Amino acid sequence: MPTDDEKREVLRDVAADLRDQNDEGEKIAALLQRVSDLYDEDEDTSPQEIYLNMRNILQVSEQGGLDR
Structure with a gap:
Protein backbone atom coordinates (compact mmCIF):
# COMPACT_ATOMS: atom_id res chain seq x y z
CA MET A 1 0.00 0.00 0.00
CA PRO A 2 1.50 3.37 -0.99
CA THR A 3 2.25 5.92 1.69
CA ASP A 4 0.70 9.38 1.71
CA ASP A 5 4.02 10.82 0.54
CA GLU A 6 4.07 8.44 -2.43
CA LYS A 7 0.45 9.24 -3.35
CA ARG A 8 1.15 12.97 -3.16
CA GLU A 9 4.26 12.69 -5.33
CA VAL A 10 2.53 10.60 -8.00
CA LEU A 11 -0.38 13.06 -8.21
CA ARG A 12 2.00 16.02 -8.44
CA ASP A 13 4.16 14.31 -11.07
CA VAL A 14 1.13 13.61 -13.26
CA ALA A 15 -0.05 17.20 -12.76
CA ALA A 16 3.36 18.48 -13.86
CA ASP A 17 3.20 16.31 -17.00
CA LEU A 18 -0.22 17.71 -17.91
CA ARG A 19 0.59 21.38 -17.41
CA ASP A 20 1.03 23.50 -20.53
CA GLN A 21 -0.38 20.82 -22.84
CA ASN A 22 -3.70 22.58 -23.40
CA ASP A 23 -6.48 24.27 -21.47
CA GLU A 24 -8.09 20.98 -20.44
CA GLY A 25 -4.74 19.56 -19.33
CA GLU A 26 -4.18 22.66 -17.23
CA LYS A 27 -7.55 22.20 -15.51
CA ILE A 28 -6.89 18.53 -14.78
CA ALA A 29 -3.41 19.41 -13.52
CA ALA A 30 -4.92 21.97 -11.14
CA LEU A 31 -7.38 19.38 -9.85
CA LEU A 32 -4.64 16.79 -9.30
CA GLN A 33 -2.48 19.35 -7.52
CA ARG A 34 -5.34 20.22 -5.18
CA VAL A 35 -6.16 16.54 -4.52
CA ASN A 53 -12.39 25.41 -5.34
CA MET A 54 -12.40 23.40 -8.55
CA ARG A 55 -16.06 24.21 -9.21
CA ASN A 56 -15.21 27.89 -8.94
CA ILE A 57 -12.22 27.54 -11.27
CA LEU A 58 -14.33 25.73 -13.88
CA GLN A 59 -17.14 28.29 -13.65
CA VAL A 60 -14.72 31.20 -14.13
CA SER A 61 -13.13 29.37 -17.05
CA GLU A 62 -16.52 28.75 -18.70
CA GLN A 63 -17.33 32.45 -18.39
CA GLY A 64 -14.19 33.46 -20.23
CA GLY A 65 -11.69 33.76 -17.42
CA LEU A 66 -10.83 36.51 -15.02
CA ASP A 67 -9.71 38.97 -17.71
CA ARG A 68 -12.96 39.17 -19.64
Whole structure:
Protein backbone atom coordinates (compact mmCIF):
# COMPACT_ATOMS: atom_id res chain seq x y z
CA MET A 1 0.00 0.00 0.00
CA PRO A 2 1.50 3.37 -0.99
CA THR A 3 2.25 5.92 1.69
CA ASP A 4 0.70 9.38 1.71
CA ASP A 5 4.02 10.82 0.54
CA GLU A 6 4.07 8.44 -2.43
CA LYS A 7 0.45 9.24 -3.35
CA ARG A 8 1.15 12.97 -3.16
CA GLU A 9 4.26 12.69 -5.33
CA VAL A 10 2.53 10.60 -8.00
CA LEU A 11 -0.38 13.06 -8.21
CA ARG A 12 2.00 16.02 -8.44
CA ASP A 13 4.16 14.31 -11.07
CA VAL A 14 1.13 13.61 -13.26
CA ALA A 15 -0.05 17.20 -12.76
CA ALA A 16 3.36 18.48 -13.86
CA ASP A 17 3.20 16.31 -17.00
CA LEU A 18 -0.22 17.71 -17.91
CA ARG A 19 0.59 21.38 -17.41
CA ASP A 20 1.03 23.50 -20.53
CA GLN A 21 -0.38 20.82 -22.84
CA ASN A 22 -3.70 22.58 -23.40
CA ASP A 23 -6.48 24.27 -21.47
CA GLU A 24 -8.09 20.98 -20.44
CA GLY A 25 -4.74 19.56 -19.33
CA GLU A 26 -4.18 22.66 -17.23
CA LYS A 27 -7.55 22.20 -15.51
CA ILE A 28 -6.89 18.53 -14.78
CA ALA A 29 -3.41 19.41 -13.52
CA ALA A 30 -4.92 21.97 -11.14
CA LEU A 31 -7.38 19.38 -9.85
CA LEU A 32 -4.64 16.79 -9.30
CA GLN A 33 -2.48 19.35 -7.52
CA ARG A 34 -5.34 20.22 -5.18
CA VAL A 35 -6.16 16.54 -4.52
CA SER A 36 -2.50 15.92 -3.71
CA ASP A 37 -2.87 18.45 -0.89
CA LEU A 38 -5.02 15.88 0.92
CA TYR A 39 -1.86 13.81 1.35
CA ASP A 40 0.31 16.73 2.52
CA GLU A 41 0.47 17.13 6.27
CA ASP A 42 1.38 20.81 5.84
CA GLU A 43 -1.88 21.52 4.00
CA ASP A 44 -5.21 22.05 5.73
CA THR A 45 -7.88 21.07 3.21
CA SER A 46 -10.81 18.73 2.76
CA PRO A 47 -12.46 17.01 -0.19
CA GLN A 48 -15.32 19.52 0.07
CA GLU A 49 -12.94 22.50 -0.09
CA ILE A 50 -11.22 20.99 -3.11
CA TYR A 51 -14.56 20.41 -4.82
CA LEU A 52 -15.72 23.99 -4.18
CA ASN A 53 -12.39 25.41 -5.34
CA MET A 54 -12.40 23.40 -8.55
CA ARG A 55 -16.06 24.21 -9.21
CA ASN A 56 -15.21 27.89 -8.94
CA ILE A 57 -12.22 27.54 -11.27
CA LEU A 58 -14.33 25.73 -13.88
CA GLN A 59 -17.14 28.29 -13.65
CA VAL A 60 -14.72 31.20 -14.13
CA SER A 61 -13.13 29.37 -17.05
CA GLU A 62 -16.52 28.75 -18.70
CA GLN A 63 -17.33 32.45 -18.39
CA GLY A 64 -14.19 33.46 -20.23
CA GLY A 65 -11.69 33.76 -17.42
CA LEU A 66 -10.83 36.51 -15.02
CA ASP A 67 -9.71 38.97 -17.71
CA ARG A 68 -12.96 39.17 -19.64
